[in-house]
Amino acid sequence: MGLIFLVGFMGCGKTSWGRKLAAGLGYEFIDLDHTLEAKVGSTVAEYFASHGEEAFRNLESEILKTTAYPQNTVVSTGGGLPCFFDNMDWMNSHGQTLYIQLSPKALANRLENAKTPRPVLQGKKGDELVAFIEHKLAEREGFYLKATHVVDGIDMSVEKLAGVVVGLH
Numbered sequence: 001m002g003l004i005f006l007v008g009f010m011g012c013g014k015t016s017w018g019r020k021l022a023a024g025l026g027y028e029f030i031d032l033d034h035t036l037e038a039k040v041g042s043t044v045a046e047y048f049a050s051h052g053e054e055a056f057r058n059l060e061s062e063i064l065k066t067t068a069y070p071q072n073t074v075v076s077t078g079g080g081l082p083c084f085f086d087n088m089d090w091m092n093s094h095g096q097t098l099y100i101q102l103s104p105k106a107l108a109n110r111l112e113n114a115k116t117p118r119p120v121l122q123g124k125k126g127d128e129l130v131a132f133i134e135h136k137l138a139e140r141e142g143f144y145l146k147a148t149h150v151v152d153g154i155d156m157s158v159e160k161l162a163g164v165v166v167g168l169h
């Protein structure tokens, strides 16, 4: 079946469900943020702080397009990646894409408690965080909705995800 790219807003579960889906299908797993971190030798948050967002967007796009993907791989992307350059079209022409959709409130609940800092959120909390996510998701969702499949991020299971990518749902 080739490459399966998971896309969606920060906190929707791309990294955690990508790993589980790959294990369930017997596929390789690649998280592009982890690939970037290994390449630059610092965390995404540190890279943002020292080089800025523009450099990060250039580098994540380059990594998307130059990674040597094993034949069957689940690829978790960063939440902003589909929304820059022609990255979303590139993924659609190299495999299937799967958008994990969640409401701003559900995303905010998860992101407030997340261990991995997301520099784009600049430490926002509570109502300010929900309002920021509503605004950012409105900007980004048109890109995510170009995905081959859209799944509800609340009711997730490996069986459901695997069914979607093999065309059962």
Ligand SMILES: Nc1ncnc2c1ncn2[C@@H]1O[C@H](COP(=O)(O)OP(=O)(O)O)[C@@H](O)[C@H]1O
Residues within 6 Å of the ligand: 008, 009, 010, 011, 012, 013, 014, 015, 016, 017, 076, 079, 110, 111, 113, 114, 115, 154, 156
């Ligand atoms: N049902 C769930 N599925 C996935 N993640 C969940 C769920 N409930 C809470 N979380 C939390 O939400 C966050 C999802 O993070 P992650 O998988 O890194 O998402 P992404 O890569 O899309 O930003 C994690 O902190 C995780 O503990």
Ligand SMILES: O=C(O)C1=C[C@@H](OP(=O)(O)O)[C@@H](O)[C@H](O)C1
Residues within 6 Å of the ligand: 008, 009, 010, 011, 014, 015, 033, 044, 077, 078, 079, 080, 081, 117, 118, 119, 120
């Ligand atoms: O949405 C974004 O702009 C970002 C999402 C992050 O990945 P996750 O979606 O895995 O949190 C990471 O790539 C970076 O912090 C920027």
Ligand SMILES: [Mg+2]
Residues within 6 Å of the ligand: 014, 015, 016, 033, 076, 077, 078
């Ligand atoms: Mg992630």
